[in-house]
Amino acid sequence: MKTFYFVMLCVISFFVLVFPNGFFGLADDTNRALGSTCKNEENTTVNGVILQTLLNSLASNVVDHHGFYQTIAGENNSRIYGSILCRGDISANNCSDCVRNSTIEASNVFPKCRDVQVLFRWCFLRYSNESFFGDMQELTFTYDFDDIDDPSVVSQGLPFMSGVAATASEKSLMFHTEVLNFNQSEKRYGMAQCTRDISRKDCKRCLDSQLINIRTIRNNTRWEIYGSNCFMWYDDYQFYASVSFLPSAAWRPSSCRSLAAIAVSAALLIVF
Incomplete structure (x- = not known):
């Protein structure tokens, strides 16, 4: 069964590479910044090193955790809680790009803020000096x-x-x-x-x-x-992709890139 899913994942990777403009219905959907909020702004900035460590960890791990990841950086009063969510239908590359843009937005626009939310159409970033994990908010x-x-x-x-x-x-x-x-x-x-x-x-x-x-x-x-x-x-139009390209954290074969490359090479031979 895992072999079947592996082959299907590689086939999907092939179509993503050969048809980058949205073979699965995402062609008309574009990412954009929708807004951001800042709470608890103080006279002193948050620890820049700890914040950057947090943002780097979120960006590095979100794809491996199927588009959602939470982590903590720092200790005691310097602790920062962070969370990142990518929309469930977007590709791993689009997820990574959106996360990168949101972290840049957060660190550049709100360097003094201890509770930040940055919203893009494809991803949502939040970090705070107080834990919000598991607390449902109706904002x-x-x-x-x-x-x-x-x-x-x-x-x-x-x-x-x-x-x-x-x-x-x-x-x-x-x-x-x-x-x-x-x-x-x-x-x-x-x-x-x-x-x-x-x-x-x-x-x-x-x-x-x-x-x-x-x-x-x-x-x-x-x-x-x-x-x-x-x-x-x-x-009134299909703005989302028909499948999700984000890999599962439970099973992510490392050799799919090779098979995808073979598939692309085969396609080029057929075309030319």
């Missing part, structure tokens, strides 16, 4: 668009996203995508994700709280909600 940032949806579609949108939220909270990675087939020409795409340090119950509670907030803009065709522990996306 919400909402992004909606000006286009108004068909009322007959709107009536199904929220129940559909409620189902997406319920399924995401039960998944091992607390991540789920789903398609609402309204008719032959109309589809809506939903995605939900939670940080994996909270319980399944808190994940569902966090997503349900976001759905309550979204009722004020429920007539929109597209909207996105971001929080400290959970996130939701709703759109």
Whole structure:
């Protein structure tokens, strides 16, 4: 069975290399900075060496831990707690790039801040001098668009996203995508994700709280909600990839690169 998954992973790697522009449906999706927050700013800066150690550790380990990683750097009063989450459908390279951009943003924009949250569309970074691991917070940032949806579609949108939220909270990675087939020409795409340090119950509670907030803009065709522990996306096109390219921490074969290279070479021979 592991051999099968190994071969499939290498096949996926082949398509990522040969079709870098989004063979699996991510072509129209782009990363962008959405905002950042700073709390508990003081007259003195955090220990720059400890902070850089933390950020480097987050960036180095997030892909190996399937897009979510938490760690601690420093001791006693100099201790810093850090967490990084990548969106569940993006590639390992996109995850790494997003993490790098978010860590640069944090260290450059908030050098004095002891509690920072940096939000990009593909990843979410947080660090603090106080532990927040496992504590569900209902902080919400909402992004909606000006286009108004068909009322007959709107009536199904929220129940559909409620189902997406319920399924995401039960998944091992607390991540789920789903398609609402309204008719032959109309589809809506939903995605939900939670940080994996909270319980399944808190994940569902966090997503349900976001759905309550979204009722004020429920007539929109597209909207996105971001929080400290959970996130939701709703759109009229498939903005997410059909598969996740982030490797599993439980099994990550080292020889796939060689097979992927062979596959690319074979493809070039066929093309030329």
